Amino acid sequence: xxxxxSFLRRQCAAVLCSLAAAASVxxxxxxxxxxxxxxxxxxxxxxxxxxxxxxxERSVSGTDLGTGAFSSPQDLFRSxxxxxxIADTGNSRIVKTDGDLTAVLQIYDSFTLPDGTRTxxxxxxxxxxxxxxxxxxxxxxxxxxxxxxxxxxxxxxEITKPDSPVxxxxxxxxxxxxxxxxxxxxxxxxxxxxxxxxxxxxxxEFIGYYGANAVARTAKVIADHFWNLIASDExxxxxxxxxxxxxxxxxxxxxxxxxxTSTSSGASDTDIVKKVNPEGYNLFGxxxxxxWGDLFSAWYSGTTYKTRIVDxxxxxxxxxNCLDQTTGRVFQYDKEANLLFILGGTGDQLGTFSSGGNxxxxxxxxxxxxxxxxxxxxxxxxxxxxxxxxxxxVHTATDLYNRGYYEEALEPWQTVLRQDGNYRRACLGISSAxxxxxxxxxxxxxxxRADASWVYNRAFGRYRSEWLRAHLNGILAGxxxxxxxxxxxxxxxxxKHNRQKGGAAA
Amino acid sequence: xxDLTQPQWVRHTVLHPFEGFEDLRWKKGGTLKxxxxxxxxxxxxxxANDRWCxxxxxxxxxALFSVVxxxxxxxxxxLAWVVGxxxxxxLLDGExxxxxxxxxxxxxxxxxxxxxxxxxxxxxILVREEMVFFAAVYYIGLIWSGLLLFSAVKAVHQxxxxxxxxxxxxxxxxxxxxxxxxVLLLSLFQKVYVFFYTLYxxxxxxxxx
Numbered sequence: 046x047x048x049x050x051s052f053l054r055r056q057c058a059a060v061l062c063s064l065a066a067a068a069s070v071x072x073x074x075x076x077x078x079x080x081x082x083x084x085x086x087x088x089x090x091x092x093x094x095x096x097x098x099x100x101x102e103r104s105v106s107g108t109d110l111g112t113g114a115f116s117s118p119q120d121l122f123r124s125x126x127x128x129x130x131i132a133d134t135g136n137s138r139i140v141k142t143d144g145d146l147t148a149v150l151q152i153y154d155s156f157t158l159p160d161g162t163r164t165x166x167x168x169x170x171x172x173x174x175x176x177x178x179x180x181x182x183x184x185x186x187x188x189x190x191x192x193x194x195x196x197x198x199x200x201x202x203e204i205t206k207p208d209s210p211v212x213x214x215x216x217x218x219x220x221x222x223x224x225x226x227x228x229x230x231x232x233x234x235x236x237x238x239x240x241x242x243x244x245x246x247x248x249x250e251f252i253g254y255y256g257a258n259a260v261a262r263t264a265k266v267i268a269d270h271f272w273n274l275i276a277s278d279e280x281x282x283x284x285x286x287x288x289x290x291x292x293x294x295x296x297x298x299x300x301x302x303x304x305x306t307s308t309s310s311g312a313s314d315t316d317i318v319k320k321v322n323p324e325g326y327n328l329f330g331x332x333x334x335x336x337w338g339d340l341f342s343a344w345y346s347g348t349t350y351k352t353r354i355v356d357x358x359x360x361x362x363x364x365x366n367c368l369d370q371t372t373g374r375v376f377q378y379d380k381e382a383n384l385l386f387i388l389g390g391t392g393d394q395l396g397t398f399s400s401g402g403n404x405x406x407x408x409x410x411x412x413x414x415x416x417x418x419x420x421x422x423x424x425x426x427x428x429x430x431x432x433x434x435x436x437x438x439v440h441t442a443t444d445l446y447n448r449g450y451y452e453e454a455l456e457p458w459q460t461v462l463r464q465d466g467n468y469r470r471a472c473l474g475i476s477s478a479x480x481x482x483x484x485x486x487x488x489x490x491x492x493x494r495a496d497a498s499w500v501y502n503r504a505f506g507r508y509r510s511e512w513l514r515a516h517l518n519g520i521l522a523g524x525x526x527x528x529x530x531x532x533x534x535x536x537x538x539x540x541k542h543n544r545q546k547g548g549a550a551a
Numbered sequence: 552x553x554d555l556t557q558p559q560w561v562r563h564t565v566l567h568p569f570e571g572f573e574d575l576r577w578k579k580g581g582t583l584k585x586x587x588x589x590x591x592x593x594x595x596x597x598x599a600n601d602r603w604c605x606x607x608x609x610x611x612x613x614a615l616f617s618v619v620x621x622x623x624x625x626x627x628x629x630l631a632w633v634v635g636x637x638x639x640x641x642l643l644d645g646e647x648x649x650x651x652x653x654x655x656x657x658x659x660x661x662x663x664x665x666x667x668x669x670x671x672x673x674x675x676i677l678v679r680e681e682m683v684f685f686a687a688v689y690y691i692g693l694i695w696s697g698l699l700l701f702s703a704v705k706a707v708h709q710x711x712x713x714x715x716x717x718x719x720x721x722x723x724x725x726x727x728x729x730x731x732x733x734v735l736l737l738s739l740f741q742k743v744y745v746f747f748y749t750l751y752x753x754x755x756x757x758x759x760x
Contacts, residue, residue: 089614493606499679502607506678 080397081374081390088469088496090340096465098377098386098436099417101396105146106426107133112140112149115425119169120184120222121406121418125176125299129408131420131427132172132183137165139172139183144410146418146427153181156192157199164200166192171222171234176299184220184233191220191233204231207243207251224297224304226323232295232304239291241325242306256306256321258289259333261313292319298359303328309353309370317354318367318382329382338369338376352376356406360414362444368407368419373398375407375417375430379443383470386439388430389419396430399423413440435464442474451477469495480504485511553578561585564658568698572655572706583650586657593660594625596667604674608685628726631733632656635725636704640718645708655707659699666692 078100085095107115116135123129127144138154155165171184180201183192193202206218222234229247232255241257260266266287273281290313292306306319317337320328329335338352355370363380377386391400398404403423410416415437417430432440442457455478462471472495479488480500485508492501513520553574555563560580564571575581598621601610633656637649647655666688677684704722705715 089612489606496612498607498609502679505605505607506680509676509678 079388080392080394081388084387085467086340086384087467092340093467095387095467096435097388097433098439099388099430099432101389102416102429102431104395104424104426104428106424107140109426110140110142110146110149112152115140117422118420118425119405119422120171121408121420121427122172122174123408123410123418124174124179126179127410128174129418129427130172130174130181132169134168134170134186134422137167137169139166139169139181146429153198155198156194158203159200164188171220173222173224175225175229177227178229182223182225182231184223186219186221189218189220191223191231193231202249204233204245204249207245209251211253212243212251213238222294224295226297226302226304227299232297234293234295236291236293239288241292242295256292256304256319256325256327258292258306258308258313258316258319259327259330260287260289261315289313289316292316294354294356296357296359298363303359305357305359305365307354307357307367309355311349311351311353317352318357318365332382335382337367337378338374339372353402355402355404358407358409360409361412362414362440363447364409364414364440366407366409366414366417368404370402370404373400373404373419373421375419377414377417379447381447383443385443386436388417389428396428398428413437413444435461438464439468442471446474446477451481454478455482473497473500476500476504480507483507555580557582557585561658561661564655564703565661565699568695568702572658572699572703575655575658576651576706581651581654581658583654586653589657589660589664590625590629592664593629594621596664596671597621597624599671600667603671605677607679608674627730629657629660631726631729632722635729636718636722639721639725640704640708643708643710643714643718643721645710645718647707651707655703656700659703660696662695662699663692666695 079097083095083097084092087093107113112133113136115131115133118131119134120132121129122132123144128150129142129144129146131140131142133140136154138152140149141151141153142149153166155163158164166183166185167187168185169183170186171182173182174180175182179196181192181194181196183194185192189206191204192200193204194200204220206212206216216235216237219236220233221236223231225231225247230252231245231247231249232242233245234242238254239257241254244252244255246252265285269285269287273284276284290308290310292308294309295304295306297304302323304321306316306321308317314336315333316327316329318329318332318335322328327333337354342349342351344350350371352372353370354367354376356368358366360366364385365378365380365382367376367378368374369376372389373391374387374389376384377388379385388396389404390397392398398419398421401423403421404419405422406420408418408420410418411432413432415432419428419430420426421428438457438460442454442461445451445454445457451474454474458471458474458478461468462475465471472491476488476491476495476497477500479485479491480503485504488504489501489508492498492504555578557580560575564575564581567574598618601621602616633649633652636652636656637647639645640647640652669688669692670685673685673688701715701719704710704718705712708715708718710718
């Protein structure tokens with residue numbers, strides 16, 4: 046009966062993927078004590094129950110820290126020297142705590158300008174600390190400026206609206222998020238342009254825009270382009286301009302120098318997450334149609350609920366942690382954009398967040414992403430998730446696998462598969478390991494289990510040539526025997542035929 | 552002369568693309584029983600091609616298997632061909648009866664079915680890089696069947712070559728029309744069903760309230 050039901054469900058999923066998947070997410074039962082459904086996506090894009098890679102450990106609010114409640118905090122940043130910076134937007138201050146989020150180290154609400162005057166922040170929405178210089182970069186949104194200051198609170202540079210022909214004169218300068226690369230270039234996400242992040246040199250000079258999203262290739266865009274080809278200049282001037290969606294958050298992999306951008310707009314499905322190199326080229330271009338976050342949107346009460354990636358963080362192991370504003374979930378991907386874990390949700394318990402798009406920032410900690418911190422502006426608290434044993438094994442295996450140590454990854458993958466038989470990447474990992482070890486039969490078996498015909502094909506090819514080499518003598522002997530039998534049979538038939546013919550003549 | 556049993560007729564028509572069907576017609580051979588068997592074989596060959604092939608060629612995962620497309624590609628297409636051909640050729644002075652069109656057309660499909668089964672066996676031996684062998688077998692079967700089908704139409708209606716070409720093209724068009732009408736009819740029935748079902752729920756609701 047149970048099988049029957051699951052069969053029916055699978056059938057439904059094939060026909061009505063979106064609805065069925067949305068429903069099955071809702072009907073999953075959590076495998077552990079998490080107050081949310083722990084699931085993962087299988088190869089067909091169906092949500093299947095999974096083991097938790099992370100569990101919520103504690104929640105830290107402003108009151109817990111003794112700074113007074115946070116008011117709509119918009120950004121969380123963990124510096125290279127393991128301190129947390131919280132942009133407490135509503136209270137117009139930056140709170141610096143230690144790496145365990147237990148003690149407040151400093152509260153920045155006013156700064157000393159180079160001319161000696163004091164200045165206060167006004168609704169700062171972004172904070173960043175350079176790993177090289179230790180300087181603090183603040184997107185002081187409502188003051189229409191960005192501040193770069195020393196850890197002691199003296200401002201070394203103030204960036205305001207650039208006076209450049211490239212920058213639109215009518216555009217207000219509203220910095221949302223800010224970061225700098227190892228060369229000291231400053232990147233600022235503005236909320237009111239689709240051209241990309243404003244890029245400034247280390248001296249504060251406006252260079253241009255950086256890393257804009259591509260326009261989604263919809264039928265309408267293509268049709269407009271076609272009409273523009275044959276339209277007159279006058280007509281062209283009045284035609285629709287195709288504008289991309291703007292990315293509204295980013296993070297930098299300081300070691301490698303790549304900037305990862307995230308787009309929370311639901312208007313487009315392309316370039317939700319980009320990996321941009323210093324030249325501004327998107328290295329995730331081949332993933333432009335990759336579905337980040339939940340694979341299906343849900344519709345109820347006339348509203349569409351789809352994933353909106355509001356922040357991302359690149360872990361020290363290269364994992365991409367995306368925070369979904371709609372569902373309060375963190376989607377963790379490895380550096381090749383393979384989904385590892387899904388954690389979090391909406392609710393009132395520890396590990397869930399207030400609904401209505403209130404989660405604002407995500408940060409990770411540790412060489413293997415041992416902790417994930419999520420900032421909830423609604424509750425004004427940071428929730429700390431810690432890795433489970435299962436999560437650690439998956440991370441170890443993924444890391445070894447992505448670096449090409451297939452055989453070394455075999456054992457962790459086997460552990461993963463023992464604990465979660467649905468974990469497809471474990472099957473792929475084991476298959477690759479056995480392939481490298483020359484155990485092609487086993488490689489085929491696990492490729493089959495992972496439903497990966499390309500991987501199977503590779504192992505099968507090797508297995509076939511091995512088999513042929515081992516049985517070559519037998520095959521040749523068989524061929525010779527068959528040939529001989531055929532000749533004999535032919536002779537025999539001929540004789541019989543002649544005899545019959547002879548008989549008829551007589 | 553040419554006193555063949557039914558299985559021998561099948562063999563004869565398949566192996567003699569140009570004269571086989573003329574002989575079949577002349578001796579009034581062929582039987583509907585084989586048509587049923589051949590169409591069933593076509594159905595199973597299509598399924599085998601997707602489900603029994605070597606895993607390296609498996610086109611879709613087990614969970615997504617549905618029998619409907621295979622029924623569509625074998626039985627429904629064949630019936631549409633037969634009906635379409637009969638309808639067109641009746642207007643074009645064809646001599647074939649519905650029964651004969653069924654028999655002749657189905658015999659013509661045999662090379663395609665056999666090539667499909669050969670491919671199923673080959674798929675357990677070959678790897679993806681050697682797909683060209685696959686394609687070779689497939690196209691031999693397809694072209695052979697196409698030739699047979701042409702010759703079958705020509706023989707069953709006693710047409711010239713040019714008229715056969717025209718008849719085949721018109722039949723393909725007729726098939727499109729038939730399938731289009733069938734879809735229309737199905738959706739109409741569905742609408743009628745939904746209408747009565749809505750009526751039923753509405754009445755239930757009124758009774759309760």
